[in-house]
Amino acid sequence: MKKTIISLLVAAAAVSVLPGCIQETLPLEGVATSEQMAESSAAMKGSVDGMVAQSYQPYYFYGSSNQLEYDISYAGLLITYARMTNDLVNNSATIGYDWWCGYAGVSGYVMNADNSRQTVPYMTLYKIIKSANDIIGPLAGIENLNADQKIYLGTAYVYRALMYHDIYNMYLPAPNKYTDVSSVEGLTGPIVLSSAEPESEYKTARAPKEAMSALVISDLDKAEELLAGYKPTTARYPGIAVVYGLKARMYMAMLDYANAATYARKAIDASGKTPLTEAQWHDPKTAFCDANGNNSWMWYYSISGNNMGNLCNPTGFLAGEADWGYNSLTHLAIHKWLYDRLNRTDFRKRSFIDPDRQTYPASYYEWGDQAGFLKDYPFAKLPNYFSLKIRCKGGDWQTYSKGGAVDWPIMRVEEMYLIEAEAVGMSQGETAGIAKLEAFMQTYRDPQYSYAQAASTFNEGFVKNFQEEVLFQKRVEFLEEGVGFFDAKRIRPGMKTWYKGSNVIHDRAKYDIEEVSPYWNFVIPTSEIENNDYIIKEDAVVTEIEGVKTTRNNPDPTDKVKTITTKF
């Protein structure tokens, strides 16, 4: 009897736990599900802030398990742009530590459609576009947007415009001596819009440049309206001046110099920003790392110390002082010819270590070396022309999570001055442009600057005309920042890395490229071609699908440029 009772009790206890133990699990990791997003009232604000924060994310696309160190979202793209014109020289014994040298055209680095060097930029741009579209989709249909919603929507249009502007410039093939781009002329990237907008008439084929530029201008027009009167709390969020600035950039790319000049000026005026002063430029704690240290940045992104890779961060790649990153191995320096062309009176020249260390010893740089880097580091071991331009936040060159948790400019007002100079020169005559250029240079950079003197070196072959002179100033002004590459693709100055006295040490990085490098025409990754019927391989036959012509990929630039073996 007792046994029966016990049996029954145990059985009852056992059975009571029988039904439906299975539990719905929700992530308690660094992720949220779409269900959790739907329940959150702050989700839209979080998405907008996420889009803004998205400019910098370590291991953005491939994830930290794959650790491609150049996979750092838009921050990585800015470095990519900075390396495309080969204004920096790698000084390490082996090239292997330089994650970006493939972009700099070093031979032996595959840059075809299968390579992640092509996938990462493409994915970065379109992933940010998706974030923008996910904000535009739900908001674009609402008739009476409240004030917050207007800002959200306007901000999303600005981000989308920036991405498509970059796509326009990266994928629009520039004719060059090394690859045949005749069958892809005028083509950019596919246009992908939000769920609320009608599909692009080109479906997912590569949009013609006219359609792409129209989209960018139209997004900026909408942003201009939505953001009218909005004063962002910080320049992490784009305001009206950024909208003008992007228009100026886009009109430059469209060769519409008159509009470019107008919008560059509007951007300067609306921004209330002023170019960096000498002290700001060289400030060891804030220069090119802290938005609070200047009044020049119109737009920037910000890296948080608890969301960064110890190697995968822009400062570590570019700052001369940063001890934690790859630059402590690659020791990037400015190309000798760029350095040589600067006047001694141009304060920017003091960002680079002069080969004449007798005249310019460590103490010469020490006025800006309160952080002690040059004292602790053997100055004599640093290569010539070594760049000290990019600083570590707070001067902390020893702790990556502090020194590398920087703000980084996306748009500085100086760019607007230089756009204005070139655009005025191109639309109102060179003299007017020269005047603008000289005014900017003499007021803000080098009191001794004279265009005539600069022009006297045009026969040396590095800088050949007015446009290239403005470009030269951009290359110096924005060295390591990523501005200038798109202009180079437009102005076609050539790219010479091997010349008498060149500080390039590696045989595989010695070139003399005429006009345009084939590397400047980015290639659409294989994954897009394989999953998008409208884009086909560079050698495939063009067909038509439902009235839309398929479009070819840009040609593979790998090893199309021959390296030079001449000894001088």
Next chain:
Amino acid sequence: MKKAKLFFSTLFVLLGVTLAAQNVQVSGVVRESNGDAVTGVAVQLKGSTTIYAMTDVYGNYRITVPSNGTLTYTCLGFKTLEVPVAGRAVIDVTLEADTEMLSETIVVAFGKSTKEAFTGSAKVLDDEKLSLSQVASATNALAGQVAGVQLVSSNGAPGSSATIRVRGISSINAGKDPLIVVDGVPYDGDMNNIAPSDIESMTVLKDAASNALYGARGANGVIMITTKKGKVGQAVVSLDAKVGFNTRALQEYETISDPRAYYEQHYKALYNYYTAATTADGLGLPADEAYMRANDNLFDVTAGGLGYQTYTFPAGEYAIGRNGKFNPNATEGYQLGDFLVKSDNWANEVYRKGLRQEYTLTISGAQNRLSYFSSLSYLSNNGIVENSDHKRLAARLKADYQAKDWLKVGANMSYTKFNFNSLSNNGTEGSTGNIWAYTSQIAPIYPLYIRNADGSQYYDVNGIAVLDHGNGNLNTGGIPGTSRPFITDANPILANKYNTNNAEGNALSAQGYIDIDIVKGLTLTVNASATLDETRSNYVYNPYYGQFRTTGGTVSVGHTRSYAWNAQQLLNYTRDFGQHSVSALLGHEYYSRKYYSLDASKSHMFSQNNKELNGAVVDTQGASSYQTHYNNEGYFTRIQYDYADRYFLSGSFRFDASSRFAPARRWGKFWSVGAAWIMSKESWFNAPWVDEFKLKASIGSQGNDSIGNYRYTDLFEIVPSDGEVSTIFSSKGNPDITWETNTNINAGIEFSLFRRRISGTIEFFNRKTTDMLFPTPVAPSQGYSSLYKNIGDMNNRGVEGDFYFGIIDTRDVQWDFNLNVSYLNNKIAYLADNVKDTIRYDSEGNAYEGYTSGSFFYAEGMPMYTWYTYEYAGVDPTTGKSLWYKDILDDNGKPTGRETTDEYSKATRYVTGKSSLAPIFGGFGTSLRAYGFDFAVNFTYQLGGWQYDSTYARFMYSPTSNATGYNYHKDLLNAWTPTNKSTDIPRFQYGDTYSNSQSTRFLTSASYLTLQNINVGYTFPEKLTSNIQISALRLYLAVENVFYWSARKGFDPSQSQSSASNATRYAPMRTFSAGVTLKF
């Protein structure tokens, strides 16, 4: 009705007894055949349920029974004996061990089965076999022991566990590991936390009939681990101690190891580059100039040289003479500033003999109603380089208690304390932190040490014996004035010495069960278990040298906790009806696993000895914590039927849910049916030399839910946005995601011949995976690159044979031989259209639709891990350049033929038809026992398959500005030269970037034979030892991982199936031990 019958029959018996016979008191001793008393034997009057007695610890019993009755002696592990009383007062009996019953029991899902009745496919590895392997992780002992099971080990470090594949690879993207079940409970912990000496048996279940009850988790096979329990009889105290050492088992490649010869070889590269015509990518210099320039540049790292001069040459003399030979007048060592630069052999300096010790004490027994097993073991296993070791203290207590004749309870508790020191960056070829990458790849010329001018070790201000970092800067650990092109600016050996990479923790497991016989034949079992694994990790990066030099030392402390909970309710019913026997199981199981992680780090440490966060001052802002939760629930049933112990049928079904799927898709159905026929028991079967001949077959399905969490929904990353919470889209979900389903067919025979002198099984199987999970690619312009879908099928077909031969079987000499062989054919059967988005061709122009992943091509009809690479076409005899094949394409991009090219970028990548999977594999071994001596040896092997020998490829390079200072393989001495044109090895010329590029040239046969272990022992005769109260004393020697034979010296194809083989992984260890086993 039956009860009434029983009551009356008992009544009649009792009446009959009282009427017909007188009672006598019977006493006696029960012994086993060796004379030992047997405790806990039930002595019972036949036909009575009330008259019984039990033997005591001396085997004595006393019972009063009718003088004409019959006594039955029942005890687990012995054959039941019936003895008529026949009026006697003293009856001593000897019980015969029921060997058949002991060996023929198979642990199956949620219970046991006899081998006869088992319709599925399984192999049992008992503790005797297990004890032949010196492994810290028990599953590693499966190597070569079980047909159909393959072990792959990419890490030889102490505490690493091999990857196990049961009957091939079932999936491309989902988990491929078998489910481990310990004492009936799914185990997700570290195998290293279970002391192998606690294990009674490991049973590998391979087919549906065996695994279907594990539903969503059974698809990759199940390994049932059963821990030891007390055996009937007196307490046995057993002590085992072994001490030995570990050495490197990986062979070294035949490289040019003499520094002088290495310089000669490098000189050759430069000289060839300078003299080669400009059309041959050379500089076209005259021989004289080339000779001088090659000598001038030999030590200049920016001009293609090696960077380090480690010999002194008489003034005005060059390193290399005009004959290409090293200057015979050179003296070793070179004075560079304040330092003496000398070549070192890094490998010799770094490897050590690692001491290994293991001690195990067990006490076990079973008396009356209680059986118990307790153990305590300690392992200290030091790896073959400094700071790689594993220490484990494990204790277990297991007890079963027959509380009432209808109630049995049991508990099994174990505790393990562990401590690991490990190396970082295992296997990464170019990593600055990988000791193996350095020691296996660095040229023999580079110094490991920084030496003062007098040759003594240079110590820095901190008293550190500085090892060369190759960066030319004394402050950062380099020799001033010279820098190393080989993985510059790092020295992992120094880093390993001063860094900490430690994990220590506790694993606790508690399990309890209660068995209730509700009515005859019906049993309720309730099982519950909890396992807890806490690991505390501690990483310290030193402030002296290396990447974290300027941080003042960085310390990270992490903690993870894994907590798993399992509850089972099982209702078993067994009943016989004459020749028919039926048993049924109804059950429910719930499993939940939570994983918690927490870590943080700080820099600027007070001292390298204070490895805690509070001993450092600057937060590196990397604090993180998270938890994951997985749970799974199933309802299941199994019915088994047999007729006359000849015909067996079984069927099972499980209704299973997994939290990995969307709520609406959560439940799935898995099933199996099986049948067996023991033909030899038929009356017409007339072959007396056949002991047993059994046919069996089964079919069924299981699931595989190890596909990652939350694949069914969109995921957003939570990231900071200047202090605000923000979200970034990270991956696209698919609510339709479901299990991968594995449908298994198994058919085979089991036989035993000549009184068990030859026995074995032969089985055919076909495992078909359907609904294989795929990240189906999406155009990345959509903002994401893939979407998980269940599309794809895979097949694993094969034959397995497992054979045993008892060659000699006498009282004093036993010699047997065992062999297992498996043939496996793995094939991807179906891929969705948008997964097979690429057409690729083999060398014959046959087209395959599929996709590329790394160096493999995946297509229908092809096995996994089929190499997709360039095809080497030998050397161009006129230029000496490597040639590869290149397709000639028509306008549609289809190949119409092929030609050779010396431009790598123009060569075609082909589907090679060569997979890294070997079709044939297995193991064999033999054991001999004679006059107290025992000897056993076991081999594993694999035949066929192709592996990429990437270390060999690395060593067959020509130096370039991107790769200088790696080892040269001796085969380079046979490189093409204008006078040596008939060779397969291209010219050796500086700057030839593509000379060792990936191609079929380095695909190497993956066949190997490994002498897995050798054991030699001697057991002293009992009559000698029993005088000193020792019941058994055995001395032995054991060697594990003795030797291997492969296609090339140094090449170890057993390291991986899914990636190229390379020597930059922690080398497998060879273990020598001497030991003693004592039993009291």
